[in-house]
Amino acid sequence: MATGAGRFAPSPSADLHIGNLRTAVLAWLFARSTGRRFLMRVDDLDDRTHADIAARQLDDLAAIGLTWDEPAQWQTAHPQRYHDVVAELADRGLLYECYCSRRDIQQAPRAPHAPQGAYPGTCRDLTDAARAARGEETGRPPALRLRTDVITYTVHDVLHGEYTGIVDDFVVRRGDGVAAYNLAVVVDDAAQGIDQVVRGDDLLASSPRQAYLARLLGHPEPVYAHVALVLNEDGARLAKRDGAVTLAEIGMPRALEQIAESLGFRATTLEGMLDEFDADRLPRHPWVYRPDS
Numbered sequence: 001m002a003t004g005a006g007r008f009a010p011s012p013s014a015d016l017h018i019g020n021l022r023t024a025v026l027a028w029l030f031a032r033s034t035g036r037r038f039l040m041r042v043d044d045l046d047d048r049t050h051a052d053i054a055a056r057q058l059d060d061l062a063a064i065g066l067t068w069d070e071p072a073q074w075q076t077a078h079p080q081r082y083h084d085v086v087a088e089l090a091d092r093g094l095l096y097e098c099y100c101s102r103r104d105i106q107q108a109p110r111a112p113h114a115p116q117g118a119y120p121g122t123c124r125d126l127t128d129a130a131r132a133a134r135g136e137e138t139g140r141p142p143a144l145r146l147r148t149d150v151i152t153y154t155v156h157d158v159l160h161g162e163y164t165g166i167v168d169d170f171v172v173r174r175g176d177g178v179a180a181y182n183l184a185v186v187v188d189d190a191a192q193g194i195d196q197v198v199r200g201d202d203l204l205a206s207s208p209r210q211a212y213l214a215r216l217l218g219h220p221e222p223v224y225a226h227v228a229l230v231l232n233e234d235g236a237r238l239a240k241r242d243g244a245v246t247l248a249e250i251g252m253p254r255a256l257e258q259i260a261e262s263l264g265f266r267a268t269t270l271e272g273m274l275d276e277f278d279a280d281r282l283p284r285h286p287w288v289y290r291p292d293s
């Protein structure tokens with residue numbers, strides 16, 4: 001049995017829907033079934049003004065029966081944690097200032113084989129003078145990017161096996177001075193002793209960047225399990241307009257029953273699901289959600 005921890009880390013951008021709750025249940029099941037602690041983190045760096053949404057998310061997670069072993073941590077509560085790591089990377093000569101806007105990046109000329117979605121390297125090798133000129137020209141404070149020495153990186157995922165994805169010179173601190181998601185996740189997971197990351201498979205493509213950064217910082221790669229998302233009947237990501245999708249709308253115990261059914265469990269309680277849990281038997285396809293009528 002492991003001694004580390006698993007976690008669920010919602011961003012407080014909207015109330016959790018049944019798909020998010022299902023991912024949280026899976027994260028809890030993965031953690032508990034492997035003897036890990038389970039932690040909760042509010043990823044509020046991007047949604048700093050949404051404390052009310054975060055509070056409702058935590059209430060909903062508790063209402064479906066999830067328990068976590070420490071009080072939830074809020075990312076905005078410890079900016080120094082990110083500062084220190086950014087300073088360390090800067091000292092090691094691994095960061096550079098980037099003045100590119102999203103549009104600059106889209107329009108930049110690319111080498112013929114450059115991977116789609118990768119930063120084209122516009123600001124990577126500027127001379128000090130050219131960098132200062134870019135700064136003056138744009139009038140924007142720079143983001144800080146990581147100078148990476150790979151193009152791709154391979155992670156191991158419990159559900160996806162070996163997964164190789166792009167590692168470009170990704171942003172670690174945004175132009176507004178706030179830690180970027182990829183840095184914050186890695187720093188927080190390490191600081192909280194998290195060694196198992198269970199989350200939606202929309203984040204699978206981010207895991208090579210995060211694992212690469214973890215390695216640079218001397219942290220072990222967590223065990224990853226990227227679980228299939230929930231879709232609406234049109235095959236699009238589930239959203240509020242799809243009808244009754246939040247806990248307030250679905251109610252208990254129905255929400256947990258729906259989650260249990262979607263995962264193929266006979267039990268409809270969390271403890272019962274834990275008894276039946278077998279990662280190898282989890283459905284690998286997205287769950288198409290049809291609200292009860």
Ligand code: GLU
Nearest residue numbers: 009010011043185199203
């Ligand atoms: N906060 C991120 C989200 O809600 C998830 C972070 C993670 O699980 O690594 O999309």
